Amino acid sequence: MIPAKFEYIKASSVGEAIDLLEKHGFDAKIVSGGHSLIPAMKLRLATPEVLIDIRGIAEINTITEEGNELVVGANCTHHELTINPLVKEHVNVLAQAAKCIGDIQVRNRGTLGGSLAHADPASDYPATVLACDATIVVQGKSGSRTIAATDFFQGLFTTALGEDEIITAVRFPKVTKGTYQKFFQSASRFAVVGVAAVKDGDGVKIGVTGVAGVPYRATVAENAYDGGSSCAVHAVDGVDDIMSDHFADEEYRSHLAKVYVKRALEAL
């Protein structure tokens, strides 16, 4: 459990971090909370030569209200999201998801930006980010851009983030009512299934993580929504990359997805 040698640089601004990323290119990796990257390095599954630490950059560690949106800085820790009054008031579903992550040590270190960039298919945030129709704000050499949540997740550990880009914030439209329901994997306690459901006028938006290689919006179920929970039977309709492991094979995972969409709708 000893990582290969690496150089460590602490960046003091987003601009500096981007410059460093450009300078070191493929050899470099951003580190924020370190709670996905460092374990991978200890197992030597990741062997970056340079670590650019963005954890100390205050400008992306803020939570602010901007009109109908809550802008959450990428550096905010999971724990911060569970206790922040603005999050609890306007995007409570995010606070609920954050609360389900790991244990208190993990929540005190791990960050929203790090989790999204890592894009573990069993991580908790993607369901919420999708259900909220949030946008991911990223910054690179050529400036800042936003990526819709539905475009952001592209595959196992793969996102739309460019190689020279850093997530700076996530913009969450305010939510009137939302809920996050999770079935914990018994060893890792990541999500076997995580479902975020958010009220959308008379309709509902449902984000699902853990089930497929790419987290998704359960649009068939959303379209069939009639105010009750019977549309949950459509939780995996149209999803073709359902995951399988010794805790949950395809059949059981699909079943759990339906159960958890149902539970989420009932909790709304």
Add this chain to the structure above:
Amino acid sequence: METFIGKPVKRREDARFLKGAGRYTDDIKLPKMTHSAFVRSPYAHANIRSIDISEASKSEGVVAIYTGADSCGTFGVPCGWQVDFKNGETMREPLHPLLAKDKIKHVGEAVAIVIAETLEQARDAAELVQVDYESLPAVTDARKAMEPGAPLVHEDWPDNASFDWCIGNDRAAVEAALNSAHHVTEMEFRNQRLAPNAIEPRSYIADYDVNAGKWTLYTSTQNPHLIRLLLCAFVLGIPEHKVRVVSYDVGGGFGSKIYHYTEEALLTWASKEIGRPIKWTSDRTEAFLTDAHGRDHVVKSKMGFDKEGKIVAHLTDEYCAMGAYLSTFAPAVPTYLHGTLFQGVYTTPLIHLNVTAPFTHTVAVDAYRGAGRPEATYLLERIISKAAKEMDMDPAELRFKNFIPPFDGVNEPGYQTQVALQYDSGNYPEVLKRGLEMVGYQDFRKEQEAARKNGKLLGVGISTYIEGCGIAPSAVVGSLGARAGLYEVGAVRVQPTGKVSVFTGSHSHGQGHETVFAQFVADKLGIAMDDVEIEHGDTDQVAFGMGTYGSRSLSVGGSAIIKSVEKILEKGAKIAAHKLEAAEEDLEYAEGKWTVKGTDKSISFGDVSLTAYVPHDYPEGLEPGLDFSSFYDPTNFTYPFGTHIAVVEVDADTGKVTLKRFVACDDVGNVMNPMIVDGQIQGGVVQGVGQALLEEVVYDESGQMVSGSYMDYAMPRADDIPMIETDRTVTPCPHNPLGVKGAGEAGAIGSTPAVVNAVVDALAHLGVTDIQMPLTPQRVWKAMQN
């Protein structure tokens, strides 16, 4: 005068553990110490075509690299137990090499050791060792390993069997009784493979002192003397008197640290080669891949009953995986530690167990908390509960019908089983009665009925276990294939000031010896606990020792100490008589002094001690000093027993099991420290629940371990477990001086079937009769669908 036996004295060792001040092997830093890393096979079965160490050798800080081509390549670690085939053929015992030379037999097998100035350098260089493997098909399942055409683990033999074995009554008689039985219950299942997961990974430092020509091996082991013996006499052929093995604090073992591992021997060898100390500490991945695993039995069983529900016969066939090599005690586990418990607590008149023990392309299997006895208990307690359901009887009632009646082993004789053992003493109905009261069994049945109507799935599961502990009478185990004696050594050295040092060959790696042993020594000598110090874990301090496993520390190790205490008191009485000018017969010893009966003339333990070392006014012909060492070889095993009852709720939608209550009424004989006994029971129960619901080592078809981290191997956590409600009865062991039976493994033996019985009970109305362990939500849900 304060006494200590039977009191919940706080553990002395905890202060240093809680403050992070324990002395674990990895904490030790020696001058000029080097560090090491292993190159391990990613394949389960492969030919090694070549190993290229040229790049690695040039890497910064590298001191030496050794492979199987070096002279260490001829050494192998031995097996300590021989079980021959039923037809007389000798047990097939392959060389277990320190480094694989031509062939890989399991994932994680070491092919090279890299020694460097720092651990980082050793790891970096290990990555540069180039091994060219030719991957071959593997077999990881015990039953498949015995199918014709299965890949052979060792090509010297025509099939994968290491040995086969049977115990009990004549098979034909058992089969005949089953054929004419009123009812026969059948079961087929796997007692799954478990990883031991001690919190402290294995850690070793070998230190060869060039000038003295002596070795010191610091090792995280449960039995330092045995390691020294095996290392010197059976592996390296080095002189035992020149080797010191030290095992200070050890962070849990659960069996996995009994065995002599290849890394221990290789470091010891290499330390002389380089003339410097070498450290190796396993990381968690290596622990999963290389610590000896537990269980892994494939079981097929039948139990027959008469009209009244009395058991008439029990027949079982098992395939018990050995892994790629025979670990130190491996052959004993599915045989003498397993088959001998098939009587359980029942009067079954006819029993037959047949075992086939194949090699598989996996890490070795050996004793893991309970060792063979949890597997026996699981089978018996599951099949009886299944039978009760089939015969439409209450599972408690069926047990009461079949219990061996109470016997104390003193006025009533011990109980002779059909499977070689004679139980010491027991009152089996009583613990079940108490357990049922504790859980409120009748009320629960009503609650369960009502809950079912509301779609809520509640279940209760009973297990009434017995285990054989206090391992073991040497002559008995010797006749059964053990290559060692299983006595224990206890020495008591009274210092001139009356302070007492106790040396035990037993070893504490979590049990609390420093507290419990001091409790009874203080009481027997009538002195303060603070005046007694317990030393263990250093072969230079203690004459010999067989270490700690099989719940033997107190019953065997404690008895050896008692023998020495008695010798101290006997000699002390001679000195006291001389000083008091009285006859020895006229003295009595109490509260730390000898008193002439009926007078107030007395002399204290301290004064006698001083006299023994300053023998000016001293009995003629008596040696000075007050220092005795004793060997204690038990006359029988000890037989703790108890009842465990679990209450569960099953989520009807997901199959997730919640353990609502857990009740344990155990009988471990006399209790020295109830707090420690409760702790042992609770810890064991949690481990047993882990097996029932969560834990499983999974190998895929190619022999890769897919559960080799805590991301994939589920250990029980605090929030998986309710408060464990404990109570006990006390049936003293009649054949050891403290009357103790042992408490270390009971929890892990009784609990597993209680939990599984509870889940099956919760789903019985849906037609569920059995679920394969661990009862993951997926398995439970699937069982409900069928």
